[in-house]
Amino acid sequence: MIGVRLEARAAPARWFNLAVAPIAIAVTFVLTMGFVLAAGASPLEAYDTFIVEPLTSRYTGLEVLVAATPLLFTGAAVAIAFRAGYWNIGAEGQLLVGAIAAAWAGTVVEDLPRVLAIATMAGLGALGGAVWALGPALMRVYLGVDEVVTTLLLNPVALLIVTGLLNGPWRNPETHFPESERISANAEFPQILSDSRVHLGFVIALAIIVAAWFVLARTATGLRLRAIGLSPEGARFAGIGVERLLLQAALVSGAIAGVAGASEVAGISYQLTDGISSGFGYTGIVVATLGGLTMPGVVIAALFLGDLVVGADSAGFELGVPSQLADIVKGVLLLVLIALLVFRHYRVSLRRAQGRGRS
């Protein structure tokens, strides 16, 4: 009999780091094939529609950037927190509170010059996200409460606040739909390309990612942040204020997620709706992990997932497969990726199993 065994490696193989993403994608396609077949489509055709087709026309290509915009924010937010060893699972809630703050700001800035109005939108979005991140961060730093639980549990709370507002005080007075008043025109993020929905939020996201990359990779603060994530004890001994830095990382992470909310309100829907986020905060965790917690990785992963989202939409009406298929692919992708990251520390060997009963 042939047995399969896992053996620990002293250090992860170097080639593996480069190969992780392609391998993950290939394995995911094999694993999700069954779902595609069940939906009544041919797998190859479906993957062609999912991945390749969005990139073949100008319109869908730019739609990929639109879909990637919130993921760039949330991916960066999650990656920064994870790097510091702060497991922020609450980007979704932080995004929603940022969206609430921005939607409110959008109704009160009509007299401001356009630049200031837009800055106020983004700023209040950031503030909203940071406020939502503050409670779990303080509880983690001063009381030792696990932030995975607290940040996660605050996500539905934020969503309830959104629906509560939209069905109560903020219900649209004209349409009576559960959606807020339209933000004033000077607060809208301008489109940056003609006849496409790509808006200022995309540029802001890239700017934040460049800044985050610079801080993480090139500055003393970034090195300290990585140090507290890798070994809080060693960092504390070296005189780094671990608690303070952790708090800062959590707040910055929340703020960036909050800007994502502002960007969706000001660049896409121009009002608050209860569908303002289609799980962007959660997908941000996928993006950050897929991107290896590095900023260039986050960009690539966000674009790839944006591609999937657009592809899933067109697959819906072209092949008649449900667009939820994209969520399945996304979920499987994350699981495969995590499995591969564990595998990285092992080697797989095939060998003949030893006979039983003899020792």
Added chain:
Amino acid sequence: MTAGGATPPAVQLCGITKRFGAVVANDGVDLVVERGEVHALLGENGAGKTTLMRILYGLTRPDAGRIVIDGRPVAIHSPKDAIAAGIGMVTQHFALVKPMTVAENVILGATGGVRVKLDDAARKVAEAAERFGIRADPYARVADLSVGEQQRVEILKALYRNCRVLILDEPTAVLVPQEVEALFAALRRLRDDGIAIVFISHKLYEVREISTRVTVLRRGAVVGTRRIADADDRELASLMVGRPTLAVRRTESGSAGEVVLRVDGLSVGSRGGLEALRNVSFAVRRGEILGVAGVSGNGQTELVDVLCGMLRPAAGRIEVDGVDVTGSSPAEVVAAGVGRIPEDRHAAVVSDLTVAQNLALEHLDGFRRALQLDDRRLRRHAEELISRFTIKAGPDDAARTLSGGNLQKLVLARVLSREPKVIVVSQPTRGLDVAATEYVHGELLAQRERGAGVLLVSEDLDELLALADRLVVLYEGRIVGEMPAAEADPERLGLLMAGLAEGMAA
């Protein structure tokens, strides 16, 4: 001991070779361990003793070589294979589940079938206690046991799995003298029972006391195997080190200056209401080494933690060069001029960062160019310290890859290059080989010459007597004796450390 011929040796290693990058940890090592012998592996740190035994136990894969157990070649890919081949290993870091009982730990991983036979395990533990003198209460929680008792549980675990070859990696490093005696007694009984024991050590007198034969490793290669009865200490030492050793000793000088570290009425609470430190007061002068003697667990860890800013005292005052640093953070303590070399070297570094980054971690702001971290300066700084402190590593190597001695040099380099006024140093040579120990001692004496005040906490009396100008003895959190080193002798210190001369000294 079995003579060769009829019975094959318990373990035969042939041509074991293992490289880590450019470093050859084991270079074609041949080793034969007979049944019923204690075979010592003697060598400096980094000589490849632990790597060789990790290979035998399946924790590390060799690049080349064969393993033969009881005359049969076996493939050992994991500890599971090793256990199946009758090999047990007690590593320096125990693999025990602390909230579980001794019996639970012993059967953990050795449970056949569905039912857990706890009573069976408890009986076997009691049996082993009877037969080998390895005493342990099967129903005690491991978390409540001393380090020595935990080590016994590790040995029991190996015996429970019917090991015929028992590897002990520097088992005495964590033990107090009485526990060492008990361990040796147990090992002798195991040996007489026919178990082959591999005993890793770099302490000659221990090797002489316990082993039947000794194999000396140097730089990954076997430089000789001797019957212990036929070998003399000088020969073994020179085999091990490759050159004659010179003991470092402080120069007599009464030129201690003004007080640079003053500790007054320091108390530290601890769990269970017992105070870890009770009203401790002392002063260290410039150009003086104050030694703190004591059996571990008598407040040394807490004393060092408080002085390093890692723990807040319940009462008392700490002054560094006239500045009150009571309850300061680590950064403030460093800023006040304290250099800290802690007991646990691994906890003092961020092991996934590089050597260069770790060397600069305490004062990163000194390496800034505008907003950026100046990588070239970081590197130059690292290269300078690497050559000055002869650290065997490159600036870009992860700290994780360094051996114990090199890691200690890294910590020393980080601290001493900043010329601190006060140096708080704890167990600086624990687990280090002769050459690295000498190096550390030389550096500490150089700091004393420079005019630093050094607080040296150590369990090694020889180290304290060789280096310290004055000694205090900690017992149950209190200072029970103080004397100039010239008036100290091991007997008197031993009595104080054992708490026997308490009334007389206080």
